[in-house]
Amino acid sequence: xxxxxSVRTMVxxxxxxxxxxxxxxxxANSASAAxxxxxxxxxxxxxxxxxxxxxxxxxxxxxxxxxxxFNSIVAENEMKWYHTEPNQNQFNxxxxxxxxxxxxxxxxTVRGHTLVWHSQQPxxxxxxxxxxxxxxMINHINRVAGHWRGQIHxxxxxNEAFADGGSGARRDSNLQRTGNDWIEVxxxxxRAADPNAKLCYNDYNTDGINAKSTAIYNMVRDxxxxxxxxxxxxxxxxxGTSLDPTYQQNIQRFADLGVDVQITELDILxxxxxxxxxxxxxxxxxxxxxxxxxTVWGVLDPDSWRTGANPxxxxxxxxxxxxxxxxxxxxxxxxxxxxxTSAPPATTAPPATTAPPATTAPPATTxxxxxxxxxxxxxxxxxxxxxxxxxxxxxxPASINGWRVRLTVPSGASVTNAWNADRSGNTGAVDxxxxxxxxxxxAGQSTEFGFQASGNGSIPTPGCTAS
Ligand code: XIL
Numbered sequence: 442x443x444x445x446x447s448v449r450t451m452v453x454x455x456x457x458x459x460x461x462x463x464x465x466x467x468x469a470n471s472a473s474a475a476x477x478x479x480x481x482x483x484x485x486x487x488x489x490x491x492x493x494x495x496x497x498x499x500x501x502x503x504x505x506x507x508x509x510x511f512n513s514i515v516a517e518n519e520m521k522w523y524h525t526e527p528n529q530n531q532f533n534x535x536x537x538x539x540x541x542x543x544x545x546x547x548x549x550t551v552r553g554h555t556l557v558w559h560s561q562q563p564x565x566x567x568x569x570x571x572x573x574x575x576x577x578m579i580n581h582i583n584r585v586a587g588h589w590r591g592q593i594h595x596x597x598x599x600n601e602a603f604a605d606g607g608s609g610a611r612r613d614s615n616l617q618r619t620g621n622d623w624i625e626v627x628x629x630x631x632r633a634a635d636p637n638a639k640l641c642y643n644d645y646n647t648d649g650i651n652a653k654s655t656a657i658y659n660m661v662r663d664x665x666x667x668x669x670x671x672x673x674x675x676x677x678x679x680x681g682t683s684l685d686p687t688y689q690q691n692i693q694r695f696a697d698l699g700v701d702v703q704i705t706e707l708d709i710l711x712x713x714x715x716x717x718x719x720x721x722x723x724x725x726x727x728x729x730x731x732x733x734x735x736t737v738w739g740v741l742d743p744d745s746w747r748t749g750a751n752p753x754x755x756x757x758x759x760x761x762x763x764x765x766x767x768x769x770x771x772x773x774x775x776x777x778x779x780x781x782t783s784a785p786p787a788t789t790a791p792p793a794t795t796a797p798p799a800t801t802a803p804p805a806t807t808x809x810x811x812x813x814x815x816x817x818x819x820x821x822x823x824x825x826x827x828x829x830x831x832x833x834x835x836x837x838p839a840s841i842n843g844w845r846v847r848l849t850v851p852s853g854a855s856v857t858n859a860w861n862a863d864r865s866g867n868t869g870a871v872d873x874x875x876x877x878x879x880x881x882x883x884a885g886q887s888t889e890f891g892f893q894a895s896g897n898g899s900i901p902t903p904g905c906t907a908s
Pocket of ligand 1: 746
C-alpha cells in the first residue's frame with residue numbers, strides 16, 4: 442500500500458510539475474508578446490530604432506512615441522559631415538552629443554550616420570580634390586569617430602558609393618576621384634578611431650539581388666579576403682509598393698560573407714500594401730540570424746523626408762498605423778535569434794590612450810642628399826597611434842618624367858595604405874614611386890602623394906630620385 446500510495450503520490454507530484462511547467466510556459470509565452478517595438482525586437486537580440494533630430498527630442502507627440510517604442514536612435518542629419526565639420530578642422534558635436542545623451546539615459550543604442558558620403562558635404566570639402574580631400578576625409582573620420590569613440594553601436598562609415606543601374610560601378614564623386622581605395626582607407630581609419638564600433642557600408646536600391654547589391658557584395662567579399670575591417674552592411678530600404686522577392690535572399694547572402702546586416706532607413710510608401718510590406722521586411726530580417734536590427738527613417742509621418750508619402754509607422758498624432766501592428770506582430774512571432782554578441786572586432790592595435798612617446802630622434806636638419814632632379818618634403822597629421830603623411834615632390838630646374846621617394850618610417854610604425862603613389866614595403870625604408878598620372882612634373886613644379894601609418898614618431902626629410 443505504501444508503495445502504491447507513494448507511486449500515486451509521485452504520479453500526482455509529477456503531474457503537478459508537468460502542469461505547472463505548462464502553465465509557466467504559457468505565462469512566459471504571453472509575457473513574451475511585448476507591447477513595444479524595441480522590447481519585441483530585443484526578445485530575439487535585435488534592436489528597433491528610429492531616425493530623429495536633437496530639436497525634436499522634446500517635441501510632442503514625437504517624444505512620447507520615440508521614448509516608448511524604440512531602443513535605438515540614429516541622427517537623421519546631425520552627424521553628417523556638413524553638420525559636424527562646417528569649416529575645415531572646426532568641429533560641432535553639440536547636436537550629436539545631445540542625441541547620444543538622450544539615448545544613453547534611456548538604454549538605447551546609437552547608430553552613427555554617416556562618416557563619408559558624396560552628398561551633404563560642407564562647401565569647403567565639396568571644393569576639394571586629390572590628396573587634400575583624401576587627407577581631409579581621414580582627418581574627419583579620426584576626429585568624429587574619435588569624439589564618439591565607445592558610444593556608437595554601428596557606424597555607417599561610407600554611404601552610397603555605388604552607382605545605380607546595371608553597371609555595378611562606383612558612383613563618380615570627388616571622393617571616388619581621390620582613388621578607388623578611398624573606401625578601404627575610410628574603414629581602416631574608422632577602425633583605428635573607434636575599435637569597438639561595428640563598421641558598416643550603407644546604400645539604397647539594394648533591396649534584392651541586383652547589379653548594385655552584387656557590386657557591394659563583391660566589395661565586401663574582397664574586403665573580408667584582404668582583412669579590410671568591415672562588420673556590417675546597411676540596406677536603407679526606402680521602399681515603394683512591392684517588395685523584391687529576393688529581399689531575404691539578399692540579406693542572407695551578405696550574412697553568409699560573415700558580416701551583420703542591418704535595415705537602416707526603412708520607410709514604405711503608404712498605400713494598400715504598406716502594412717503587408719512592413720510585415721514582410723520584418724520577417725525577412727528575423728529569418729536571418731545575422732540581420733541584427735531595423736531602423737525606420739523617422740517616427741511620425743509628417744516629419745518624414747518623403748513629403749506626402751506617409752511612409753512611417755505613426756500618424757501625425759502619434760497614433761499607431763496598421764503598419765505598426767504588422768511590425769509588432771512579426772517581431773512577437775519571433776525569429777532566428779541573433780548570434781551571441783561577439784568579442785569586439787579584431788583590431789589592428791587601437792590607438793594608445795596614453796600620450797604619444799616623446800619623439801627622440803629629431804628630424805634630420807641636414808639637407809636631403811642630392812637626388813638628381815627632384816626633392817621631397819613631408820608634412821604629418823598625427824594622433825595617438827597613427828598619422829597621415831603628405832609628401833610633396835618638387836622637380837628641380839628641369840622637368841622630370843618620373844620620381845621615386847625613399848623615406849624612413851619611424852621605428853615601430855607601419856604604413857597601412859598609400860594614395861597617388863606605388864609603394865614597396867611598409868616599415869623601415871619605404872620606396873614610393875609615381876603612378877601613371879603624376880610622374881611628369883614641370884621644372885620647379887610639385888605633385889603630392891600621401892600615406893597612412895600606424896605608430897608614432899617623425900619622418901626625416903626623404904630622398905628623391907628623378908627618372
Ligand atoms: C535625408 C534626410 O532625411 C533629410 O532630412 C535630408 O534633407 C537629406 O537626407 N539616404 C541617406 C539619408 O543615407 O542620410 C538621407 O536622409 C535619406 C537617403
